[in-house]
Amino acid sequence: MDSTTSTTALSLTAISDEQRDGRPFTIPALQEWTPGPTDYVFNAQTRIVLDRRAASQLHATAVVFADDLYVLSGIRVPLTIGAVLREGDIFLTLDAGASITGHEGYLLESGSTLTLRASTDAGVFYATRTVLQLLTQDAIIPGGVARDWPDYPERSLMVDMGRKYFSVEWLENHIRELAYLKYNYFHFHLSDNYGFRLESERHPEIVSPEHYSKAELRSLLALAQKYHITIVPEIDMPGHMDTILAAHPTLQLTSPQGNRRSGDIDLAQDASYQLMRDLLEEYIPLFPGPYWHIGADEYIMQDDYERYPQLLEYAREHYGPEANIKDTYLGFVNWANEIVKAHGKITRAWNDGLYGGSAVQVANDIIFEHWFRSGLEPQEIVNLNLSIMNGNADHLYYVLGNNWRALPDGIYHAFEHHVFHGTATIDIYHPCNLGAKLHVWCDNPVLETEEEIAQGIACSLRSLAQKNWGSRKLVPDYERFLPIIARIGHAPGFTGQALGIHEETRHQQTSVSLAEAMMPPASNEQA
Known part of the structure; x- marks a missing residue:
């Protein structure tokens, strides 16, 4: 020995x-x-x-x-x-x-x-x-x-397939792996600044060379159904749209001085809404699950809105003279939500921008994916009887080449479902708390291969599986958890x-x- x-x-x-x-x-x-x-x-x-x-x-x-x-x-x-x-x-x-x-x-x-x-x-x-x-x-x-x-109804993994293409085999492996660990959701982040990964009949000009055919997606969806995994699809908008806007440059958010805002579509143009509607109408029916994730994160930044006066003009034209510039963005969120609901599904969105309007309030039937302490506090969200998913970036973000590494020992010892990013809390086992999600973000996609990512997240998935199920740990410390893994x-x-x-x-x-x-x-x- x-x-x-x-x-x-x-x-x-x-x-x-x-x-x-x-x-x-x-x-x-x-x-x-x-x-x-x-x-x-x-x-x-x-x-x-x-x-x-x-x-x-x-x-x-x-x-x-x-x-x-x-x-x-x-x-x-x-x-x-x-x-x-x-x-x-x-x-x-x-x-x-x-x-x-x-x-x-x-x-x-x-x-x-x-x-x-x-x-x-x-x-x-x-x-x-x-x-x-x-x-x-x-x-x-x-x-x-x-x-x-x-103890929690949703136990999830998200993978940033927009910035980095993951092979079909990798995704199949992780459908089986998630089911083995009693996860039940797999969030496909299908578009971002470096890629649009879905075959498209309506807009083939935006599709990246490495992408998934609709036949491949249907095969993945069928496998997921067999393994009781719900796929949550996301096409990120109105930000993180560089790949889409590369084929539609006139729709990129641009200041009167000619400064072009990377990744952001101009919400003051009717053509922007038509393009986004085309994408939503094409892809929502492809996915049989109950949810559609619209993204909605990191559109502009709060202190940059004033650089784009057309957004304020649009807000006041559509929402009244008291509207502020943020109402244009919040109006988009509600507009997209209506399309999602028309397909019989529930909208999910990242939490960081869902606040700040004066004439527009975010719809009360959207699920808040809370990753960052911005805007409404978690307690304010659940006080409105809105569902919330804990994506605490301090513990649950595995970012390639970044200090955010979703450390498995940190998840095992320190992460708690009722504690959100920035230490904001809600009641333990609050009925609006859906559960927690591990995120793989590929901001610099070449830093790790998909095999290295699989190894990098394996133990974190297992630590979070234990936390999400909610049973008493078999062992009190992570070192003694490793042999069980x-x-x-x-x-x-x-x-x-x-x-x-x-x-x-x-x-x-x-x-x-x-x-x-x-x-x-x-x-x-x-x-």
Whole structure:
């Protein structure tokens, strides 16, 4: 045994000592665990058995589960409906009357068989993720009952695909990875100053050479649906539009002196609204999820508005003589929101500019993505009964080549959902607090490869997974969390690099490996 393996073994021993309630190792940790007398053993005759009464609702989840078990074990676990259970089977059922918290909660009962029970398909799906994590470590799952649920409804990752193109394979990997860690949202930031990444029939002139065809996007959306991941698309406007404006230079915000404002479209021109409407109308129907993110961040800067008097003229023409220059921007936000709502979706926007008007108030049905202390305080936002997502830039921003690195130990120890950027707080578990999101920003896209980014965010994703689920930590400090990360590894089907944190020792404490479990017993070939 080399020194690295020895160190990890000691760390795992320390975890066992610390894990006083006996919960199995998972990320995130289980909310509740009651030990039982009989362990479950995954074996070559294991079947996935669907409750006949719920077979249609659970079939898609069962197929994904079987596929992932195949990747994990090399054996195609058969799927059956309504069969009498035998040792080693995994039974999936829906039970609206069970003692389960929330629509994503579930019960996992481990004995001679496994029963995964929830009130919804989503709950059963998350139970299958727990089973995969446990089987990654050992073919034997301790006997007992887990009762598990998330404390926050949204658990999310955002990737800046506008500035840096990420391969379809990278995105597929992270759809699987997010689901494995019980995330449920993936925010695609599809346009920014260095790129517009969507195929377009209406405006092909704005599309970057590296982009996603609509067929590729539909494939990603289908994969995300299978893995219970909601894709939140964003085309950033009215700022961060350099790539779009390069093909429409007359729409770039320009002062009377001829100074052109980088990235910002001129909201005093009717043609600007027509271009933005074209984009919204083309792409909103492509995405089946309930949300559309309009961006709306960093348009001009507050002290620069006076340089563009046409914005004040527009505001007073459209919103009355008492309007101020900021009302033009806020009017855009409400205008875009109406288009989004006309498609049956809910608007999300970055928080930093959503304030300061005198004649226009931001619509009361927009979700505030709070990343920076600017404008309305979080408490003011929730006092208006508006939903808020915590994107605290001090903890949850991974910026290539920047001091903002979303440090996993900082997330594990210091980040709290009710504390926002600048230490502003709201009540713990406030009902308007949706959850938290890790952000990958590619301000200088060449500083890291996509493989380096995957490695750079891997542990941060796992720290935030624990915080977002809200269960008690298995271990109090990040150093002892690292061996748990190593044990659980990547999602089945993840094709990127290893985590790089003693992953070679993931299975060292297993009593029966999956490879051994998959060997048919010599004396009972027809079990």
